[in-house]
Amino acid sequence: xxxxxxxxxxxxxxxxxxxxxxxxxxxxxxxxxxxxxxxxxxxxxxxxxxxxxxxxxxxxxxxxxxxxxxxxxxxxxxxxxxxxxxxxxxxxxxxxxxxxxxxxxxxxxxxxxxxxxxxxxxxxxxxxxxxxxxxxxxxxxxxxxxxxxxxxxxxxxxxxxxxxxxxxxxxxxxxxxxxxxxx
Amino acid sequence: xxxxxxxxxxxxxxxxxxxxxxxxxxxxxxxxxxxxxxxxxxxxxxxxxxxxxxxxxxxxxxxxxxxxxxxxxxxxxxxxxxxxxxxxxxxxxxxxxxxxxxxxxxxxxxxxxxxxxxxxxxxxxxxxxxxxxxxxxxxxxxxxxxxxxxxxxxxxxxxxxxxxxxxxxxxxxxxxxxxxxxxxxxxxxxxxxxxxxxxxxxxxxxxxxxxxxxxxxxxxxxxxxxxxxxxxxxxxxxxxxxxxxxxxxxxxxxxxxxxxxxxxxxxxxxxx
Numbered sequence: 407x408x409x410x411x412x413x414x415x416x417x418x419x420x421x422x423x424x425x426x427x428x429x430x431x432x433x434x435x436x437x438x439x440x441x442x443x444x445x446x447x448x449x450x451x452x453x454x455x456x457x458x459x460x461x462x463x464x465x466x467x468x469x470x471x472x473x474x475x476x477x478x479x480x481x482x483x484x485x486x487x488x489x490x491x492x493x494x495x496x497x498x499x500x501x502x503x504x505x506x507x508x509x510x511x512x513x514x515x516x517x518x519x520x521x522x523x524x525x526x527x528x529x530x531x532x533x534x535x536x537x538x539x540x541x542x543x544x545x546x547x548x549x550x551x552x553x554x555x556x557x558x559x560x561x562x563x564x565x566x567x568x569x570x571x572x573x574x575x576x577x578x579x580x581x582x583x584x585x586x587x588x589x
Numbered sequence: 590x591x592x593x594x595x596x597x598x599x600x601x602x603x604x605x606x607x608x609x610x611x612x613x614x615x616x617x618x619x620x621x622x623x624x625x626x627x628x629x630x631x632x633x634x635x636x637x638x639x640x641x642x643x644x645x646x647x648x649x650x651x652x653x654x655x656x657x658x659x660x661x662x663x664x665x666x667x668x669x670x671x672x673x674x675x676x677x678x679x680x681x682x683x684x685x686x687x688x689x690x691x692x693x694x695x696x697x698x699x700x701x702x703x704x705x706x707x708x709x710x711x712x713x714x715x716x717x718x719x720x721x722x723x724x725x726x727x728x729x730x731x732x733x734x735x736x737x738x739x740x741x742x743x744x745x746x747x748x749x750x751x752x753x754x755x756x757x758x759x760x761x762x763x764x765x766x767x768x769x770x771x772x773x774x775x776x777x778x779x780x781x782x783x784x785x786x787x788x789x790x791x792x793x794x795x796x797x798x799x800x801x802x803x804x805x806x807x808x809x810x811x812x813x814x815x816x817x818x819x820x821x822x823x824x825x826x827x828x829x830x831x832x833x834x835x836x837x838x839x840x841x842x843x844x845x846x847x848x849x850x851x852x853x854x855x856x857x858x859x860x861x
Contacts, residue, residue: 483855484855486855486857487855487857490855490857490858490859490860493859494858494859507859508861511857511859511860512859512860512861515857515860516860517732518728518729518732519728522724522725522727522728523723523724523725524723524724524725525723527719527720527721527722527723528718528719528720528722528723528724528727529715529719529720531723531724532724532727533719539724566732570728570731570732573731573778574727574728574731576782576783576786577718577727577731577778577779577782579782580714580781580782580783580785580786581714581715581782582719583711583785583786583789584710584711584712584714584715584719585719585720587711587715588711588712588715588719
């Protein structure tokens with residue numbers, strides 16, 4: 407198609423306008439991923455679910471942290487169930503894998519430590535990384551303090567986790583020493 | 590009447606089946622073998638050897654205490670040229686040598702039984718907890734399948750072991766191990782680890798003490814000619830007393846967890 411020379415600048419201008427309007431249209435659909443406003447855990451979860459379904463799934467970690475902070479404001483044993491149901495929903499919607507959902511839940515609400523897992527025996531797997539395992543467990547104990555004690559008011563659960571950490575420390579010291587002596 | 594007899598037979602049959610089932614489930618439940626009879630016997634033997642050493646040393650250490658008291662009451666500190674004080678110092682030195690000789694005689698037996706216990710426990714820990722278990726399985730063993738109830742149990746260990754007689758310590762270990770059948774695997778794993786680490790430490794201590802005894806004996810034989818009490822001598826006697834007879838002041842008190850709520854029946858489908 408041939409255009410007269412004097413019309414070419416007009417065409418370029420029209421093309422530029424079209425592109426900028428397209429870009430503006432894209433920008434207007436960017437989701438606003440703000441933190442939940444309600445201080446009520448159920449309402450906050452509803453809000454977060456809506457945001458997650460509207461394209462804010464990349465902010466999952468921050469939302470989970472926000473929800474924990476909100477729950478800390480009203481600690482009760484039922485909060486465990488709220489978090490569990492929220493994570494099961496997230497897994498069902500494909501926002502998290504089942505493994506991720508389990509990790510999120512157990513790290514905060516279970517007595518056992520997710521940082522002490524593995525498919526191989528303790529002599530070959532845990533002992534060579536004993537320092538790191540214990541360091542990770544200590545950090546996880548901090549998360550359990552938040553989930554079990556501050557969110558769910560499950561003092562027994564938290565103190566059992568703390569006791570388990572101390573027992574693991576003692577048993578690993580002895581077991582790893584025995585493993586090293588047998589080499 | 591016939592019907593009630595039949596019902597009784599049926600109930601008895603069900604009860605028998607349930608009992609058999611329960612028995613077989615107990616028999617099939619995996620148990621960890623950390624305390625074979627050899628370990629129990631080794632612990633008892635170590636306790637006996639420790640008691641013999643204590644009995645032998647008690648009289649000598651008592652005499653040393655009296656002599657030291659007399660030395661201090663006579664204001665002998667700093668009066669090295671006084672012939673009476675020199676005589677007292679020589680007596681103390683001779684008793685000190687006697688203590689070292691008794692220890693030299695008894696320590697090999699002690700070392701032998703301690704090492705035997707340590708080696709048996711080492712083998713058990715390596716095989717049962719080190720090679721047969723994954724980290725997750727170890728956690729499950731320690732928690733004893735009671736994670737859901739999350740009940741804080743009384744620790745069965747003797748952590749903070751100082752403050753009791755050596756023979757009493759072994760006697761307590763022996764009792765704990767000998768009655769361990771009634772306890773769960775979780776207690777056994779912690780108990781075995783605790784005893785093993787203690788034995789390792791004790792073995793090292795005995796080894797070092799034996800090396801030191803030879804040196805201290807030579808030093809004291811030299812000091813005898815001068816009639817001097819060295820600060821090292823007093824320190825060694827104090828150390829032996831605290832190891833053998835305990836030191837009440839160092840007894841550590843472990844605080845228990847505060848009472849928590851028991852309203853945590855919820856179990857998530859995500860829980861592992």
